[in-house]
Amino acid sequence: MLPALTILLAALAAPALAQPDESSEYQDGKRGTVTLPQGDRSFADVVVAHNQGTGKIVDGARDPKAALGAPDFSGDVDDGSFLSLGCDGSVILQFTDNALIDVEGPDLYVFEVGPNVEAMSLAISEDGTTWTDLGEISGGRAEVDIAGLAPTDTSFRYVRLTDDGIDCGSRFAGSDIDAVAAIGSTMRFVLEGEVLFGVDSTELRNDAQTALDALALDIAAADLGSFRVIGHTDSTGSDDYNLALSQERAKAVRTYLGNHPDLAGATITSEGRGETEPVANNATEAGRSKNRRVEIIGY
Template sequence: MISNRFSVFSLAICALIAVPASNAGAQSAKSYPKAQGGVITLPSGDISFADRVHRFDEGNPPSKRTAARNPESILGPTDRPKSAGTEILEATTLTLGCRGSITLEFTDNALIDIEGPDLHIWEAGDDVEATFVEISRNGEAWTEIGMVSGSTASLDITGHAVKGASYRFVRLTDAKCASRTGNWPGADIDAVAAVGSAERFVFDAGVLFAFDEATLSNEALTILTRFSDLVGQRQFSRLVIEGHTDSKGSDEYNMDLSQRRADAVRAYLANTPRLAQSDMSIRAAGEREPVADNSTDAGRQKNRRVEVIVVP
C-alpha cells in the first residue's frame, strides 16, 4: 500500500495497488513565497516539506498565545497568507519560546546535498530570528549545519553532511531570545522544507525476504518490477538502496544482513529494462537508523526494511 504522505510499498497487503496520482506527480517543481519577500523554487514541490513532529521542547517562557503553541501547524507546505489578522497568522506559526526546540521528520522524502542551498525555513516577521539548525539520519546523532538569522533563511549542508547520505530529521533551536516578555518569545516558524529533496520508497523486508535471508521472494520480484516501471518513467540522477534491520542480533550481523539485502535489491533492479543503465549505490545501516520502537514486535517489523532513495 502506498500512502500520499509516505511512499511505502506494503507487500503484506497487496503488491499491485496503483500509485495515487497525487503521489506520482509529487516531484514537480513549484515556487513558494518567502517570508521576507521573493520566492523560492523547490525541485520536488510539496513533498519537500517536513511531515511529522518528532519532538517539541517548548521554551521558557512559552508564547502567551495558545494558537501559536501548536507544533503541528508548521507541517506541510507553507500556508502563511500574505496579509491577515493576528489570529490567522498565529494559527499557521509555531512560537518556540525562549530556547525552545522542535525536531521535524521527513517521511515521504529525504534531505540531500545539492548545489546551492539545501534547506529553507519560513520564519514569521520581517527578519529571521536566530535559530540553530541541526540535521540527523536517525534522530539520535546530530550534525550542526549553522544558524538562520537576519534575512538568511536558507542553509547549505555541504561540508557538514556525509557525502551521498540522506537525512530524515531537522532540529531547530531558538538561539537568542531577545526578550522574555511579550506574546511571541523565541523564533516563530511557519514551515521547513528540503530544497535538496529526494523521494523515499520503503519496502517491508519481511515480504521481500525470508527470515534472516537475503534471497528475494517471488512477491518481491513482482513488486520490484512494478517499482522499476514506476521510477523508470521519471527523471532522476541516481538511486541509493539502503538496508535496515531491527536491533535483534549483534551489530556486526545486522550490518552484514542489511548489506546483503540492499545488494540483492540493487542486483535485481539493475537487470530490469527501465533501470538497467541507472546509477545505483547501496548502503548498509543495520540497526542504527530505526523508524520505530525496537521494544515491540510492531516496531521491529517497521525497522526491518529496504529503502530506495530516488535522487532527482
C-alpha cells in the first residue's frame, strides 16, 4: 500500500495571495540596476550543495547562504554579502517559491561581485539530478537567455555554478556570487496532500473541497491563466504503478480545478512522472512524504 500523495502545487509564495506584479529594482553591484517582475521571489532560496574550491578565501566569503536572496553587496569586499567559490569550486542553489522558465529575453541573472571579475560555467536542472549545461558566463551581471539551450515547456528549480579555475590569486579565490535570480519564472503553491487522497486512492476525499477551493482562489489571485498539474510519487511500489498513480491523481486535481468558477477560462493540463523526479531522500519517511506530491506550474 502506498502512502497518500502529498500535493505540491506550483505557485508557492507563502500561503498569502500572490499578486501578479511585484516588480522591484535591484543594484547589480556594478553601478547598474536590474528590474525583476516578481521582486524578491525571483531569487534562489536554498543551498543544496557547496564544494569549496582551492585558493585563499577569507572567512567572510565562505558561507554559501550569502548567495541566497536579493543582492546586497555594499561595495565593501569584507561585508560578508557574497560567496567566493574558490578555484574550481561550485555551488548548487534551489528556487522553492518559483521556477525558472523560458520567457522572451533574459531568463536568469547571476550577480557576480567582489574585487575581481571571474568567469564560471552554468547549468540548470528540473530535478537536481539531470543537468542542462548552458556553457560559460562572464563575470559581473551575467544575463542568460535559455531559449534554444534548454528544453521548452520545462521549469527548472536548480542552478549550478562552477568556477572556471582561472585567476584565483586574490584572497577571494574564484567567482564571487552575490545572488542568482530567475527573471523568467512562474510561481508555485504548496498544499498538503493527505487531506486530498486516501491510501492508494485516486479519488478526492470528501473534505478535499475546502483545500482545493482555497487553492483555486490563490491561483486566480496570482493571475495564472494557464498551468499544468504534474503528479509525483515516492519510490515505494513498482515504476508502472507509481506512474499510473501520479497520472490519475494529477487528473483528479485538474478536473476539480477545471470546474471551479474562479478558474473559468484557464487552460489546465496534467501529467504524471511517477518516482522519477524526487526532491528528497526516499530512504526516510520524511523524504518520501516530500516526494509524494503534485506540482502545478504556470506557463
